[in-house]
Amino acid sequence: MKHCDVFIIGGGPAGSIAGAKLVQAGFNVKLVERQTFPRFVIGESLLPRCNQLLAEANMLESIENAGFQFKGGVAFQTPGKFEIYHFADNLGEAHNSSFQVKRELFDHELLKDAERKGVEVEFESEVIAYDPEANIVTVRTKQGDIERYQAKKVIDASGYGRVLPRLLDLDSTPKLALRRATFCRVEGDIRPADGTDGYIYVDIHGDNDAWIWNIPFNDGITSVGVVCTEEFFQSKNMNESEFWDHIIDTTPAAKARYAHAKKINDVGFLSGYSAAVKKLYGSNFVLVGNASEFLDPVFSSGVTLALESGSVAADLTIKELNGETVDWQVEYEDYMLRGINVFREFVTAWYDGRLQTIFFADDKEPRIKQSITSVLSGYVWNPKNFFVKNSGRAVDTLVSIIEAR
Ligand SMILES: Cc1cc2nc3c(=O)[nH]c(=O)nc-3n(C[C@H](O)[C@H](O)[C@H](O)COP(=O)(O)OP(=O)(O)OC[C@H]3O[C@@H](n4cnc5c(N)ncnc54)[C@H](O)[C@@H]3O)c2cc1C
Numbered sequence: 001m002k003h004c005d006v007f008i009i010g011g012g013p014a015g016s017i018a019g020a021k022l023v024q025a026g027f028n029v030k031l032v033e034r035q036t037f038p039r040f041v042i043g044e045s046l047l048p049r050c051n052q053l054l055a056e057a058n059m060l061e062s063i064e065n066a067g068f069q070f071k072g073g074v075a076f077q078t079p080g081k082f083e084i085y086h087f088a089d090n091l092g093e094a095h096n097s098s099f100q101v102k103r104e105l106f107d108h109e110l111l112k113d114a115e116r117k118g119v120e121v122e123f124e125s126e127v128i129a130y131d132p133e134a135n136i137v138t139v140r141t142k143q144g145d146i147e148r149y150q151a152k153k154v155i156d157a158s159g160y161g162r163v164l165p166r167l168l169d170l171d172s173t174p175k176l177a178l179r180r181a182t183f184c185r186v187e188g189d190i191r192p193a194d195g196t197d198g199y200i201y202v203d204i205h206g207d208n209d210a211w212i213w214n215i216p217f218n219d220g221i222t223s224v225g226v227v228c229t230e231e232f233f234q235s236k237n238m239n240e241s242e243f244w245d246h247i248i249d250t251t252p253a254a255k256a257r258y259a260h261a262k263k264i265n266d267v268g269f270l271s272g273y274s275a276a277v278k279k280l281y282g283s284n285f286v287l288v289g290n291a292s293e294f295l296d297p298v299f300s301s302g303v304t305l306a307l308e309s310g311s312v313a314a315d316l317t318i319k320e321l322n323g324e325t326v327d328w329q330v331e332y333e334d335y336m337l338r339g340i341n342v343f344r345e346f347v348t349a350w351y352d353g354r355l356q357t358i359f360f361a362d363d364k365e366p367r368i369k370q371s372i373t374s375v376l377s378g379y380v381w382n383p384k385n386f387f388v389k390n391s392g393r394a395v396d397t398l399v400s401i402i403e404a405r
Contacts, residue, residue: 001136001148001149001150002030002147002148002149002150003149003150003151004028004029004030004120004149004150004151005022005027005028005029005151005152005153005321006018006019006022006027006028006029006030006151006152006153006154006155006317006321007029007030007031007032007137007149007151007153007154007155008029008030008031008032008119008154008155008157009031009032009127009137009154009155009156009157009158009161009163009164009291010031010032010033010034010156010157010158010159010161010163010289010291011031011033011037011107011111011114011121011123011157012041012107012157012159012289012290012306013106013107013110013289013303013306013307013310014157014159014288014289014290014291014306014307014309014310015031015033015111015114015155015157015288015289015310016031016059016107016110016111016113016114016119016310017053017054017057017059017110017114017307017310017311017314018155018157018288018310018311018313018314018317019031019114019117019119019121019314020057020058020059020110020113020114020117020119021057021310021311021314021315021318022119022314022317022318023114023117023118023119024057024058024117024118025314025318027317027318027321028120029118029119029120030119030120030122030149030151031111031114031119031120031121031122032125032126032127032137032139033111033121033122033123033124033125034124034125034126034127034161035123035124036123036124037104037107037108037111037123038104038105038107038108039104039107040103040104041103041104041107041159042103042181042183042225042270042297043103043297043300043302043303044100044101044103044215044217044223045071045098045100045200045213045215045300046071046098046099046100046101046106046300046303046304047098047300047301047303047304047376047377047378048087048090048093048095048096048097048098048377048378048379049093049095049304049307049308049377049378049379049380050098050099050303050304050307050378051095051097051098051099052093052094052095053304053307053308053311054307055095056311057311058117059110059113059114062109062110062112062113063099063106063109063110066105066106066109067218068099068100068101068105068106068217068218069099069100069101069198069216069217069218070097070099070198070218071087071097071098071099071100071198071199071200072086072087072088072097072196072198072199073085073086073087073088073196073199073373074199074200074201074202074300074376075196075199075200075201075202076202076204076356076359076360077201077202077203077204077253078203078204078356078360079252079253081356081360082360083359083360084196084199085369085372085373085376086373087373087376087377089369089370089373090370090373090374090377090379091370091373091374091379091384091385093374093377093379093382095377096377098377100198100200100215100216100217100218101217102217102221122139122141122142123142124142125139125140125141125142126139126140127139127158127163128140129167130154130163130164130167130168130285132282132283132284132285133284134150135150135151135152135153135154135284135285136148136149136150137149137151137154151284152321153284153285153286153317153320153321154284154285154286155285155286155288155310155313155314155317156285156286156287156288156291157288157289157291157306157310158291159289159290159291159306160273160290161291162275162290162291163291164285164287164291165275165277165287165291165292168282170277170278170279170287171275171276171277171278172276172277172278173276174274174275174276174294174295175276175344176274176295176296176344176347176348177229177351178229178230178271178272178274179227179228179229179230179271179272179273179274179296180227180228180229180230180233180269180270180271180272181225181226181227181269181270181271181273181297182225182226182233182240182243182244182247182267182268182269183213183223183224183225183226183244183267183268183269184223184224184244184263184264184265184266184267184268185221185222185223185224185263185264185265186221186222186224186258186261186262186263186264187220187221187222187261187262187264188220188260188261188262189214189216189222189224189257189258189260189261190256190257190258190259190260191216191222191257197216198216198218200213200214200215200300201213201214201253201257202214202298203251203253203254204251204356205226205228205247205250205251205254206250206251208351208353208356209228209232210226210227210228210232210247211226211227211228211298212224212225212226212227212247212248212251212254213225213227213297214254214257221264222261224244224248224254224258225297226243226244226247226248227296227297227298228247230271230272240267240268240269241266241267244267273294274294274295274296275290275292275293275294276293277292277293279333280292280293280309280328280332280333280336280337281328281329281332281333286313286316286317286328286332287309288306288309288310288313289302289305289306289309289310290302290306292309292336293305293336293340295343295344295347296347298346298347298350298351299343299346299347299350299375299376301343301378304378305336305339305340305343308336308339308378309336312331312332312335312336313332316328316331316332335381338380338381338388339380339381341391342375342380342387342388342391343375343380345387345391345392345395346375346387346391346395349395354395354396354399355395357399357402357403358372358395358398358399358402359372361402368398371385371386371387372387374387374388375387375388
Protein backbone atom coordinates (compact mmCIF):
# COMPACT_ATOMS: atom_id res chain seq x y z
CA MET A 1 0.00 0.00 0.00
CA LYS A 2 1.25 3.47 -0.92
CA HIS A 3 0.25 6.63 0.92
CA CYS A 4 -0.29 10.28 -0.04
CA ASP A 5 -2.11 13.27 1.40
CA VAL A 6 -4.33 13.75 -1.64
CA PHE A 7 -4.97 11.44 -4.59
CA ILE A 8 -6.30 13.08 -7.77
CA ILE A 9 -7.98 11.11 -10.56
CA GLY A 10 -7.40 12.80 -13.96
CA GLY A 11 -5.09 15.51 -15.31
CA GLY A 12 -7.50 17.92 -17.03
CA PRO A 13 -7.84 21.55 -15.85
CA ALA A 14 -9.77 20.58 -12.70
CA GLY A 15 -7.14 18.07 -11.58
CA SER A 16 -4.18 20.29 -12.44
CA ILE A 17 -5.40 23.36 -10.57
CA ALA A 18 -6.40 21.30 -7.52
CA GLY A 19 -3.01 19.58 -7.46
CA ALA A 20 -1.06 22.81 -7.95
CA LYS A 21 -2.86 24.53 -5.08
CA LEU A 22 -2.40 21.59 -2.73
CA VAL A 23 1.34 21.16 -3.31
CA GLN A 24 1.89 24.89 -2.90
CA ALA A 25 0.22 24.55 0.53
CA GLY A 26 2.76 21.86 1.44
CA PHE A 27 0.75 18.68 0.83
CA ASN A 28 1.88 15.64 -1.04
CA VAL A 29 -0.24 14.91 -4.10
CA LYS A 30 -0.40 11.91 -6.43
CA LEU A 31 -2.23 12.44 -9.74
CA VAL A 32 -3.01 9.53 -12.05
CA GLU A 33 -3.99 10.18 -15.68
CA ARG A 34 -5.10 7.36 -17.92
CA GLN A 35 -4.02 8.92 -21.21
CA THR A 36 -0.73 10.21 -22.51
CA PHE A 37 -0.50 14.00 -23.00
CA PRO A 38 -1.00 15.96 -25.18
CA ARG A 39 -4.46 14.47 -25.77
CA PHE A 40 -7.48 15.93 -27.55
CA VAL A 41 -10.51 17.06 -25.57
CA ILE A 42 -13.34 19.30 -26.72
CA GLY A 43 -13.94 22.69 -25.03
CA GLU A 44 -11.67 25.33 -26.50
CA SER A 45 -13.13 28.70 -25.55
CA LEU A 46 -12.33 30.05 -22.09
CA LEU A 47 -13.89 32.80 -19.95
CA PRO A 48 -12.18 35.63 -18.02
CA ARG A 49 -12.99 33.96 -14.70
CA CYS A 50 -10.53 31.21 -15.75
CA ASN A 51 -7.73 33.78 -15.83
CA GLN A 52 -8.52 34.89 -12.29
CA LEU A 53 -8.56 31.32 -10.97
CA LEU A 54 -5.29 30.52 -12.75
CA ALA A 55 -3.72 33.69 -11.35
CA GLU A 56 -4.78 32.73 -7.82
CA ALA A 57 -3.12 29.32 -8.31
CA ASN A 58 0.07 30.94 -9.72
CA MET A 59 -0.62 29.24 -13.06
CA LEU A 60 -1.58 32.17 -15.28
CA GLU A 61 1.98 33.05 -16.18
CA SER A 62 2.72 29.74 -17.92
CA ILE A 63 -0.53 30.05 -19.89
CA GLU A 64 0.23 33.66 -20.86
CA ASN A 65 3.72 32.62 -21.93
CA ALA A 66 2.30 29.87 -24.13
CA GLY A 67 0.84 32.56 -26.41
CA PHE A 68 -2.73 31.39 -26.88
CA GLN A 69 -5.25 33.39 -28.93
CA PHE A 70 -6.54 36.45 -27.03
CA LYS A 71 -10.34 36.34 -26.54
CA GLY A 72 -12.03 39.65 -25.81
CA GLY A 73 -15.68 38.70 -25.99
CA VAL A 74 -18.56 36.86 -27.59
CA ALA A 75 -20.89 37.67 -30.49
CA PHE A 76 -24.29 36.19 -31.29
CA GLN A 77 -25.82 36.42 -34.74
CA THR A 78 -28.72 35.34 -36.90
CA PRO A 79 -29.86 36.95 -40.18
CA GLY A 80 -30.69 40.61 -39.47
CA LYS A 81 -29.70 40.41 -35.80
CA PHE A 82 -26.34 40.86 -34.16
CA GLU A 83 -25.23 41.38 -30.57
CA ILE A 84 -21.71 41.56 -29.24
CA TYR A 85 -20.48 41.42 -25.65
CA HIS A 86 -17.01 42.80 -24.99
CA PHE A 87 -15.71 41.27 -21.76
CA ALA A 88 -14.29 44.66 -20.75
CA ASP A 89 -17.85 46.04 -20.41
CA ASN A 90 -18.68 44.00 -17.32
CA LEU A 91 -19.69 44.98 -13.78
CA GLY A 92 -16.10 45.71 -12.80
CA GLU A 93 -14.86 42.13 -12.50
CA ALA A 94 -11.16 41.45 -11.96
CA HIS A 95 -10.40 40.01 -15.41
CA ASN A 96 -11.59 41.26 -18.80
CA SER A 97 -10.27 38.77 -21.29
CA SER A 98 -9.41 35.15 -21.79
CA PHE A 99 -8.07 32.74 -24.41
CA GLN A 100 -9.13 30.44 -27.21
CA VAL A 101 -7.07 27.28 -26.72
CA LYS A 102 -6.41 23.99 -28.36
CA ARG A 103 -7.09 21.95 -25.26
CA GLU A 104 -4.40 19.39 -26.03
CA LEU A 105 -1.86 22.24 -25.61
CA PHE A 106 -3.60 24.15 -22.80
CA ASP A 107 -4.21 21.09 -20.61
CA HIS A 108 -0.64 19.92 -21.16
CA GLU A 109 0.75 23.34 -20.09
CA LEU A 110 -1.32 23.24 -16.91
CA LEU A 111 -0.33 19.70 -16.04
CA LYS A 112 3.36 20.42 -16.69
CA ASP A 113 3.07 23.47 -14.42
CA ALA A 114 1.40 21.39 -11.67
CA GLU A 115 4.21 18.83 -12.02
CA ARG A 116 6.88 21.55 -11.79
CA LYS A 117 5.22 22.79 -8.62
CA GLY A 118 5.52 19.31 -7.08
CA VAL A 119 2.51 17.15 -8.07
CA GLU A 120 3.58 13.56 -8.71
CA VAL A 121 1.98 12.76 -12.07
CA GLU A 122 1.65 9.26 -13.52
CA PHE A 123 0.42 8.92 -17.13
CA GLU A 124 -1.20 5.94 -18.85
CA SER A 125 -2.40 4.50 -15.56
CA GLU A 126 -6.04 4.08 -14.77
CA VAL A 127 -8.10 4.22 -11.60
CA ILE A 128 -10.24 1.08 -11.59
CA ALA A 129 -11.69 0.82 -8.07
CA TYR A 130 -12.30 2.87 -4.94
CA ASP A 131 -13.11 1.94 -1.35
CA PRO A 132 -14.81 5.02 0.15
CA GLU A 133 -14.62 3.84 3.79
CA ALA A 134 -10.88 3.10 3.82
CA ASN A 135 -10.25 5.80 1.18
CA ILE A 136 -8.19 3.41 -0.92
CA VAL A 137 -7.84 3.92 -4.67
CA THR A 138 -6.86 1.02 -6.93
CA VAL A 139 -4.79 1.81 -10.00
CA ARG A 140 -3.86 -0.34 -13.00
CA THR A 141 -0.47 0.98 -14.08
CA LYS A 142 0.92 1.32 -17.59
CA GLN A 143 2.81 -1.93 -17.02
CA GLY A 144 -0.41 -3.72 -15.99
CA ASP A 145 0.44 -3.88 -12.27
CA ILE A 146 -2.18 -3.22 -9.62
CA GLU A 147 -1.28 -0.58 -7.02
CA ARG A 148 -3.26 0.70 -4.04
CA TYR A 149 -3.08 4.20 -2.59
CA GLN A 150 -4.44 5.29 0.74
CA ALA A 151 -5.10 9.02 0.81
CA LYS A 152 -6.46 11.52 3.32
CA LYS A 153 -8.62 12.94 0.53
CA VAL A 154 -9.51 11.76 -2.98
CA ILE A 155 -10.38 14.33 -5.65
CA ASP A 156 -12.18 12.92 -8.68
CA ALA A 157 -11.26 15.11 -11.67
CA SER A 158 -11.82 12.37 -14.25
CA GLY A 159 -14.06 14.46 -16.52
CA TYR A 160 -16.09 12.38 -18.98
CA GLY A 161 -14.53 9.27 -17.34
CA ARG A 162 -16.82 9.98 -14.33
CA VAL A 163 -14.92 7.48 -12.23
CA LEU A 164 -16.49 7.92 -8.77
CA PRO A 165 -20.03 8.69 -10.02
CA ARG A 166 -19.86 5.31 -11.83
CA LEU A 167 -18.19 3.33 -9.05
CA LEU A 168 -20.35 4.79 -6.27
CA ASP A 169 -23.63 5.07 -8.19
CA LEU A 170 -23.75 8.85 -7.83
CA ASP A 171 -25.07 9.70 -11.31
CA SER A 172 -28.45 11.39 -11.55
CA THR A 173 -30.52 12.39 -14.57
CA PRO A 174 -29.54 15.76 -16.05
CA LYS A 175 -32.41 18.23 -16.42
CA LEU A 176 -31.38 19.36 -19.91
CA ALA A 177 -32.58 17.79 -23.19
CA LEU A 178 -30.39 15.27 -25.03
CA ARG A 179 -28.18 17.22 -27.45
CA ARG A 180 -25.29 16.47 -29.71
CA ALA A 181 -22.30 18.40 -31.01
CA THR A 182 -20.81 17.75 -34.48
CA PHE A 183 -17.44 19.44 -34.96
CA CYS A 184 -14.16 19.73 -36.81
CA ARG A 185 -11.26 22.12 -37.34
CA VAL A 186 -10.80 24.13 -40.53
CA GLU A 187 -8.26 26.51 -41.97
CA GLY A 188 -8.71 29.48 -44.26
CA ASP A 189 -11.86 31.03 -42.77
CA ILE A 190 -12.60 34.71 -43.28
CA ARG A 191 -12.45 36.34 -39.85
CA PRO A 192 -14.05 39.64 -38.79
CA ALA A 193 -11.83 42.59 -39.68
CA ASP A 194 -13.06 44.93 -36.91
CA GLY A 195 -10.76 43.73 -34.13
CA THR A 196 -13.08 40.96 -32.93
CA ASP A 197 -11.32 38.21 -34.88
CA GLY A 198 -10.32 36.50 -31.61
CA TYR A 199 -13.87 36.50 -30.21
CA ILE A 200 -16.10 33.44 -30.20
CA TYR A 201 -18.93 33.91 -32.69
CA VAL A 202 -22.15 32.01 -32.12
CA ASP A 203 -24.37 31.66 -35.20
CA ILE A 204 -28.00 30.67 -34.80
CA HIS A 205 -29.22 28.25 -37.45
CA GLY A 206 -32.80 28.37 -38.75
CA ASP A 207 -35.49 28.95 -36.18
CA ASN A 208 -33.14 28.29 -33.23
CA ASP A 209 -32.89 24.66 -34.47
CA ALA A 210 -29.12 24.56 -33.99
CA TRP A 211 -26.23 26.89 -33.23
CA ILE A 212 -22.65 26.98 -34.44
CA TRP A 213 -19.52 27.76 -32.43
CA ASN A 214 -16.70 29.55 -34.27
CA ILE A 215 -13.57 29.41 -32.10
CA PRO A 216 -10.50 30.93 -33.79
CA PHE A 217 -6.97 29.90 -32.81
CA ASN A 218 -3.90 32.03 -33.41
CA ASP A 219 -2.41 29.67 -36.01
CA GLY A 220 -5.17 30.32 -38.56
CA ILE A 221 -7.13 27.22 -37.58
CA THR A 222 -10.73 27.53 -36.35
CA SER A 223 -12.84 25.07 -34.40
CA VAL A 224 -16.38 24.87 -35.80
CA GLY A 225 -19.11 22.91 -34.03
CA VAL A 226 -22.83 22.48 -34.60
CA VAL A 227 -25.05 21.83 -31.57
CA CYS A 228 -28.65 20.63 -31.83
CA THR A 229 -31.06 18.11 -30.36
CA GLU A 230 -30.67 14.46 -31.24
CA GLU A 231 -34.10 14.63 -32.98
CA PHE A 232 -33.04 17.51 -35.23
CA PHE A 233 -29.91 15.64 -36.27
CA GLN A 234 -31.88 12.42 -36.96
CA SER A 235 -34.51 14.35 -38.93
CA LYS A 236 -31.87 15.25 -41.56
CA ASN A 237 -31.02 11.61 -42.25
CA MET A 238 -27.35 12.43 -42.92
CA ASN A 239 -24.06 11.21 -41.55
CA GLU A 240 -22.07 13.60 -39.32
CA SER A 241 -19.91 14.99 -42.09
CA GLU A 242 -22.86 15.64 -44.43
CA PHE A 243 -24.80 17.20 -41.58
CA TRP A 244 -21.94 19.57 -40.65
CA ASP A 245 -21.60 20.63 -44.33
CA HIS A 246 -25.34 21.11 -44.64
CA ILE A 247 -25.63 23.32 -41.55
CA ILE A 248 -22.65 25.49 -42.55
CA ASP A 249 -24.03 25.81 -46.05
CA THR A 250 -27.52 26.83 -44.90
CA THR A 251 -26.49 29.33 -42.20
CA PRO A 252 -25.68 32.60 -43.99
CA ALA A 253 -22.95 33.89 -41.63
CA ALA A 254 -21.17 30.53 -41.58
CA LYS A 255 -21.51 30.04 -45.32
CA ALA A 256 -19.73 33.37 -45.86
CA ARG A 257 -17.05 32.74 -43.22
CA TYR A 258 -16.14 29.27 -44.50
CA ALA A 259 -16.55 29.95 -48.23
CA HIS A 260 -12.88 29.12 -48.91
CA ALA A 261 -12.06 27.10 -45.79
CA LYS A 262 -10.82 23.51 -45.78
CA LYS A 263 -11.46 20.89 -43.12
CA ILE A 264 -8.21 19.70 -41.58
CA ASN A 265 -9.60 16.69 -39.74
CA ASP A 266 -12.58 14.35 -39.77
CA VAL A 267 -15.89 15.57 -38.45
CA GLY A 268 -16.36 14.16 -34.96
CA PHE A 269 -19.35 14.18 -32.65
CA LEU A 270 -20.38 13.86 -29.03
CA SER A 271 -23.86 13.09 -27.87
CA GLY A 272 -25.63 13.09 -24.49
CA TYR A 273 -22.81 14.92 -22.72
CA SER A 274 -24.89 16.69 -20.04
CA ALA A 275 -24.30 15.05 -16.68
CA ALA A 276 -25.47 15.48 -13.11
CA VAL A 277 -24.80 13.81 -9.76
CA LYS A 278 -26.75 13.15 -6.56
CA LYS A 279 -23.94 14.50 -4.37
CA LEU A 280 -20.77 16.52 -5.07
CA TYR A 281 -18.80 15.10 -2.12
CA GLY A 282 -18.55 12.27 0.43
CA SER A 283 -16.73 12.08 3.74
CA ASN A 284 -13.43 11.22 2.06
CA PHE A 285 -13.82 12.41 -1.54
CA VAL A 286 -14.94 15.33 -3.64
CA LEU A 287 -16.04 15.50 -7.30
CA VAL A 288 -14.73 18.38 -9.42
CA GLY A 289 -15.10 19.55 -13.02
CA ASN A 290 -16.97 17.36 -15.46
CA ALA A 291 -16.81 14.42 -13.07
CA SER A 292 -19.54 16.32 -11.22
CA GLU A 293 -21.99 18.35 -13.34
CA PHE A 294 -21.80 19.31 -16.99
CA LEU A 295 -24.46 21.50 -18.52
CA ASP A 296 -24.00 22.49 -22.13
CA PRO A 297 -21.35 24.04 -24.38
CA VAL A 298 -23.30 27.17 -25.33
CA PHE A 299 -21.74 29.66 -22.90
CA SER A 300 -18.31 27.98 -22.74
CA SER A 301 -18.71 27.45 -19.00
CA GLY A 302 -17.11 23.98 -18.74
CA VAL A 303 -13.45 24.81 -18.12
CA THR A 304 -14.44 27.76 -15.90
CA LEU A 305 -16.52 25.48 -13.68
CA ALA A 306 -13.78 22.83 -13.77
CA LEU A 307 -11.18 25.37 -12.58
CA GLU A 308 -13.57 26.88 -10.03
CA SER A 309 -14.52 23.52 -8.50
CA GLY A 310 -10.93 22.23 -8.56
CA SER A 311 -9.79 25.41 -6.89
CA VAL A 312 -12.46 25.53 -4.18
CA ALA A 313 -12.12 21.79 -3.48
CA ALA A 314 -8.36 22.27 -3.03
CA ASP A 315 -8.82 25.28 -0.71
CA LEU A 316 -11.29 23.35 1.46
CA THR A 317 -9.09 20.25 1.50
CA ILE A 318 -6.16 22.39 2.69
CA LYS A 319 -8.36 23.78 5.47
CA GLU A 320 -9.49 20.28 6.49
CA LEU A 321 -6.00 18.77 6.41
CA ASN A 322 -4.83 21.67 8.58
CA GLY A 323 -7.32 20.58 11.23
CA GLU A 324 -10.08 23.13 10.61
CA THR A 325 -13.72 22.15 10.26
CA VAL A 326 -15.15 22.26 6.75
CA ASP A 327 -18.86 22.24 5.99
CA TRP A 328 -18.67 20.59 2.56
CA GLN A 329 -22.40 21.02 1.99
CA VAL A 330 -22.36 24.79 2.47
CA GLU A 331 -18.83 25.69 1.46
CA TYR A 332 -18.60 23.37 -1.56
CA GLU A 333 -21.84 21.90 -2.87
CA ASP A 334 -24.13 24.88 -2.18
CA TYR A 335 -21.48 27.29 -3.44
CA MET A 336 -20.85 25.37 -6.68
CA LEU A 337 -24.55 24.83 -7.35
CA ARG A 338 -25.24 28.56 -7.00
CA GLY A 339 -22.91 29.28 -9.94
CA ILE A 340 -23.95 26.22 -11.93
CA ASN A 341 -27.61 27.22 -11.55
CA VAL A 342 -26.98 30.68 -13.02
CA PHE A 343 -25.51 29.05 -16.12
CA ARG A 344 -28.34 26.49 -16.12
CA GLU A 345 -30.92 29.31 -16.23
CA PHE A 346 -29.04 30.93 -19.11
CA VAL A 347 -28.76 27.62 -21.00
CA THR A 348 -32.48 26.90 -20.57
CA ALA A 349 -33.41 30.43 -21.64
CA TRP A 350 -31.08 30.12 -24.66
CA TYR A 351 -32.76 27.00 -25.98
CA ASP A 352 -36.33 28.19 -25.33
CA GLY A 353 -35.54 31.50 -27.06
CA ARG A 354 -36.02 33.91 -24.10
CA LEU A 355 -32.34 34.79 -24.03
CA GLN A 356 -32.30 35.69 -27.73
CA THR A 357 -35.23 38.04 -27.03
CA ILE A 358 -33.00 39.79 -24.49
CA PHE A 359 -29.76 39.60 -26.50
CA PHE A 360 -31.28 41.03 -29.68
CA ALA A 361 -33.48 43.68 -28.00
CA ASP A 362 -32.59 47.27 -28.92
CA ASP A 363 -31.71 49.92 -26.36
CA LYS A 364 -30.78 47.71 -23.45
CA GLU A 365 -29.84 49.68 -20.37
CA PRO A 366 -26.05 49.67 -19.80
CA ARG A 367 -26.49 47.95 -16.43
CA ILE A 368 -28.33 45.05 -18.07
CA LYS A 369 -25.67 44.61 -20.70
CA GLN A 370 -22.90 44.78 -18.08
CA SER A 371 -24.70 42.19 -15.95
CA ILE A 372 -25.08 39.81 -18.92
CA THR A 373 -21.41 40.40 -19.80
CA SER A 374 -20.39 39.42 -16.27
CA VAL A 375 -22.31 36.13 -16.53
CA LEU A 376 -20.83 35.48 -19.99
CA SER A 377 -17.40 36.14 -18.43
CA GLY A 378 -17.97 33.37 -15.88
CA TYR A 379 -18.54 35.68 -12.90
CA VAL A 380 -21.60 33.81 -11.69
CA TRP A 381 -21.11 34.37 -7.97
CA ASN A 382 -21.14 38.17 -7.91
CA PRO A 383 -24.08 39.08 -5.61
CA LYS A 384 -24.25 42.57 -7.15
CA ASN A 385 -25.42 41.01 -10.41
CA PHE A 386 -29.22 40.64 -10.51
CA PHE A 387 -28.87 37.73 -12.96
CA VAL A 388 -26.92 35.96 -10.21
CA LYS A 389 -29.24 36.90 -7.37
CA ASN A 390 -32.49 35.91 -9.15
CA SER A 391 -31.36 34.24 -12.36
CA GLY A 392 -34.70 32.68 -13.40
CA ARG A 393 -36.86 35.62 -12.40
CA ALA A 394 -34.48 38.20 -13.85
CA VAL A 395 -34.68 36.61 -17.31
CA ASP A 396 -38.49 36.35 -17.19
CA THR A 397 -38.93 39.91 -15.94
CA LEU A 398 -36.71 41.32 -18.65
CA VAL A 399 -38.45 39.33 -21.38
CA SER A 400 -41.87 40.63 -20.21
CA ILE A 401 -40.59 44.23 -20.22
CA ILE A 402 -39.11 43.84 -23.72
CA GLU A 403 -42.25 42.16 -25.09
CA ALA A 404 -44.49 44.87 -23.57
CA ARG A 405 -42.54 47.64 -25.31
C1 LIG B 1 -19.50 19.68 -27.30
C2 LIG B 1 -18.80 20.34 -26.16
C3 LIG B 1 -18.22 21.59 -26.32
C4 LIG B 1 -17.58 22.22 -25.25
N1 LIG B 1 -17.06 23.49 -25.41
C5 LIG B 1 -16.51 24.11 -24.34
C6 LIG B 1 -15.96 25.40 -24.46
O1 LIG B 1 -15.94 26.02 -25.54
N2 LIG B 1 -15.40 25.99 -23.36
C7 LIG B 1 -15.36 25.33 -22.15
O2 LIG B 1 -14.89 25.91 -21.17
N3 LIG B 1 -15.85 24.09 -22.02
C8 LIG B 1 -16.41 23.46 -23.07
N4 LIG B 1 -16.86 22.17 -22.92
C9 LIG B 1 -16.70 21.51 -21.63
C10 LIG B 1 -15.28 20.98 -21.39
O3 LIG B 1 -15.00 20.00 -22.36
C11 LIG B 1 -15.19 20.34 -20.00
O4 LIG B 1 -15.98 21.05 -19.09
C12 LIG B 1 -13.76 20.28 -19.44
O5 LIG B 1 -12.94 19.54 -20.29
C13 LIG B 1 -13.78 19.67 -18.05
O6 LIG B 1 -12.46 19.58 -17.55
P1 LIG B 1 -12.12 18.46 -16.47
O7 LIG B 1 -10.78 18.80 -15.94
O8 LIG B 1 -13.23 18.30 -15.52
O9 LIG B 1 -12.08 17.08 -17.30
P2 LIG B 1 -11.26 16.65 -18.59
O10 LIG B 1 -10.66 17.78 -19.28
O11 LIG B 1 -12.18 15.75 -19.35
O12 LIG B 1 -10.07 15.76 -17.97
C14 LIG B 1 -10.32 14.56 -17.29
C15 LIG B 1 -9.11 13.66 -17.39
O13 LIG B 1 -9.35 12.51 -16.59
C16 LIG B 1 -8.77 11.37 -17.22
N5 LIG B 1 -9.41 10.14 -16.75
C17 LIG B 1 -10.66 9.70 -17.04
N6 LIG B 1 -10.89 8.51 -16.45
C18 LIG B 1 -9.76 8.20 -15.76
C19 LIG B 1 -9.37 7.10 -14.96
N7 LIG B 1 -10.20 6.06 -14.75
N8 LIG B 1 -8.14 7.10 -14.40
C20 LIG B 1 -7.28 8.13 -14.62
N9 LIG B 1 -7.59 9.21 -15.39
C21 LIG B 1 -8.82 9.24 -15.95
C22 LIG B 1 -9.01 11.65 -18.70
O14 LIG B 1 -8.10 10.93 -19.50
C23 LIG B 1 -8.85 13.16 -18.81
O15 LIG B 1 -7.58 13.54 -19.24
C24 LIG B 1 -17.51 21.56 -23.99
C25 LIG B 1 -18.07 20.29 -23.84
C26 LIG B 1 -18.72 19.68 -24.90
C27 LIG B 1 -19.33 18.33 -24.70
